[in-house]
Amino acid sequence: MDKVIEFLNMGGYALYVWGSFGMTALLMLAEPLLLRARHREILRRVARIARMNNEERT
Amino acid sequence: MNASTLRLFTFAAPSRFYALTGWLIPVCWVATLAFTAAGLYMGFFVAPTDATQGEAYRIIFIHVPAAWMSMVLYLVMAFWAGVGWAFNARMASMLARAIAPTGAMFTFLALWTGAFWGKPTWGTWWVWDARLTTELILLFLYLGYIALVNAIDDMRRADQAGALLALVGSVNVPIIYFSVKWWNTLHQGASVKVGGGGSSMAATMLITMLIMALGFWAYSIATTLSRARCIILERERNSTWVRELVENRRG
Numbered sequence: 624m625d626k627v628i629e630f631l632n633m634g635g636y637a638l639y640v641w642g643s644f645g646m647t648a649l650l651m652l653a654e655p656l657l658l659r660a661r662h663r664e665i666l667r668r669v670a671r672i673a674r675m676n677n678e679e680r681t
Numbered sequence: 682m683n684a685s686t687l688r689l690f691t692f693a694a695p696s697r698f699y700a701l702t703g704w705l706i707p708v709c710w711v712a713t714l715a716f717t718a719a720g721l722y723m724g725f726f727v728a729p730t731d732a733t734q735g736e737a738y739r740i741i742f743i744h745v746p747a748a749w750m751s752m753v754l755y756l757v758m759a760f761w762a763g764v765g766w767a768f769n770a771r772m773a774s775m776l777a778r779a780i781a782p783t784g785a786m787f788t789f790l791a792l793w794t795g796a797f798w799g800k801p802t803w804g805t806w807w808v809w810d811a812r813l814t815t816e817l818i819l820l821f822l823y824l825g826y827i828a829l830v831n832a833i834d835d836m837r838r839a840d841q842a843g844a845l846l847a848l849v850g851s852v853n854v855p856i857i858y859f860s861v862k863w864w865n866t867l868h869q870g871a872s873v874k875v876g877g878g879g880s881s882m883a884a885t886m887l888i889t890m891l892i893m894a895l896g897f898w899a900y901s902i903a904t905t906l907s908r909a910r911c912i913i914l915e916r917e918r919n920s921t922w923v924r925e926l927v928e929n930r931r932g
Contacts, residue, residue, distance in 0.1 A: 630725075634736035639801050643740045643794040647747070650786055651900060655710075658907045665914045669927045672918070 695913045696922045698772055702906045709903035716896030723889040740798040741886070745872055746894040748791035750901055751819060752854050754784035758826070759847040766844035774840035775916070777847065778830055779909035783901050785823035792816060803867055811860040812868035815853060822850040836916070 633640040724742040731738035758780040765774030795813065796806040807813065826846050833839035861870050873887065917923050 633739070634730065636735060636737040636801055639737050639797045640739055643743060643797040646793050647743045647790050650790060654783065654786060654904055655907070658904060658911065661911050662907065662914070665911060665918070666927055666930065669914065669918050669923055670930075673924055673927060 699913050706903050706906050709899045712899035713896055716892055720893035720896055728885050728889050737801045740794050742889055742893050744794040745890055746897045747787045750897050751788035751791050754780055759851040762844035762847040766841050775912045776909055779905045781823055781827050783904045788820040808867055810866045811864040812866050815857040815860050
């Protein structure tokens, strides 16, 4: 346990080290998730338009 | 037209690009996870504490790769924007658009991690130093490019205007790189010197930084290709192949 706390403390530089790595991790996780949501949204929209066209035809 | 150029052009077609990147992107994600996991392990548990900077120096393992990506991605973006403009190649222009947000993100991260490193070592979050200022200009160039291509409705004219901005702005990249040499700056010199002279850092630190850089490369390829796929679908949503794609997905 002491070792974990010592590690997290980063020799007194915790704010700077975790501030840097934290922001990097946050953005590098957020970007792929936003892209996945965007991709799904487009596919949904295209599917909806295709469905509407099919209904018009029948 | 011979067979090899023909093949080049078929891959340049958005539908082929979409299919090809479908299996390339997962490969890039596996590489991203492997390299960043290895890099983080080495960065925190293998690399020793720095004699003068203590643990704060560990920021280098993300700061330098992020700064490299910010510059490299700008040049790659300007290249594809230029190709799209010169040869009227749609796919190249779409690729340039896809690179910009990821490049802007890495530029922001280079500035952010730099500030968090500067505070404990220089005693300040920010100075109007040549390296920092030119990197800030790079962020504005990315944001300017994104705003410009989205502000013009005519797709081709937007791509042309964006290409002009990207190409003119690329003059800033060598200025960023050599700023620490040309001017007296607070920022330290290049960590890895190109063309002889070797590196100014210990082998373990250098290897860790390079592994992280590979991870960031794989990440950049994965995200830009993913974004390019989104742009393709948005632009070609009325085409037959996109409709077939969606119908096949529904099964």
